[in-house]
Structure formats: structure tokens, C-alpha cells
Amino acid sequence: MLDETALARLRELDPDGSLGVLGRVLETFRQALGRDLERMATARDGGDLKTVGEVAHKVKSSSASVGALGLSALCAEVERRVRAGDTADIAPRVQALLAEGQRALRAVASALGT
Structure with a gap:
């Protein structure tokens, strides 16, 4: 689920992996995404x-x-629909976003080996 090209760009920042950049970035993303998904669900509700x-x-x-x-x-x-005020039927898109966010959390956990 995670694009290999994007991961390769992150690996380029720490070619030999000695600094653990990829792991730190993924862990930071995982933690922030978990909080952000909760915040979004609360806001939606x-x-x-x-x-x-x-x-x-x-x-x-x-x-x-x-x-x-x-x-x-x-x-x-x-984001585009909210900014444009096109929100009459946005609930399914927000739900899809939240579900995709959960899939991303699982993919990151897998990449981290947790």
C-alpha cells in the first residue's frame, strides 16, 4: 500500500540506514495519523x-x-470539497478517508515490523 518510490526517497536521506531515518519518519507519521484520524472522526460526528x-x-x-x-x-x-462548500454528500468521502487512514496505519505498522 505504501508507494515504493516515496519510500526510496526517504531511504536516500540515510543510505546505509545507520540513522534510522525511515523508521523514525514512519513512526512519527503513524502516531500523528492516529491522532488526526481520531480528530477527524470527532469533527465529522x-x-x-x-x-x-x-x-x-x-x-x-x-x-x-x-x-x-x-x-x-x-x-x-x-479538502477541496470543504473549501468549495460542496459538502452536501461529503459523509461517504470522509468515511472512505477514515477507512483508508486505517489501512495506511496497518501498512506503516507492517513496514515497521510491529
Whole structure:
């Protein structure tokens, strides 16, 4: 699920792996994504679409950087729709984003060997 090209770019920052850059980046992403998904679900449940859009914006970039491209694309769509005020039928897209976020968490855990 994680794009190998994105992971390769991260590995280039620490070619011999001695600094543990990839592991640290993935662990930081895992922790932040868990918090962000909870925040988004709470905002969704409370009808706070502004926060949903803000969280989608934040997760969009970080997920792309670790290769969770499907998650990044869903974030971009949700963010765009919230900004445009096109939210009449946004609930299924937010649900898809949250589900994809859970898949990304599992993929990162697998990559970390946890």
C-alpha cells in the first residue's frame, strides 16, 4: 500500500540506514495519523466540517511523503470539497478517508515490523 518510490526517497536521506531515518519518519507519521484520524472522526460526528477540511489538508502532505498515495488523494478531495462548500454528500468521502487512514496505519505498522 505504501508507494515504493516515496519510500526510496526517504531511504536516500540515510543510505546505509545507520540513522534510522525511515523508521523514525514512519513512526512519527503513524502516531500523528492516529491522532488526526481520531480528530477527524470527532469533527465529522460533531458536524465540524471546517476541522475535517483542516485535518484533511494536514494529512494530505504527510501521507504523500510516506507513500500513502490513496490516502493523500482522498484528503485532497475532501479538502477541496470543504473549501468549495460542496459538502452536501461529503459523509461517504470522509468515511472512505477514515477507512483508508486505517489501512495506511496497518501498512506503516507492517513496514515497521510491529
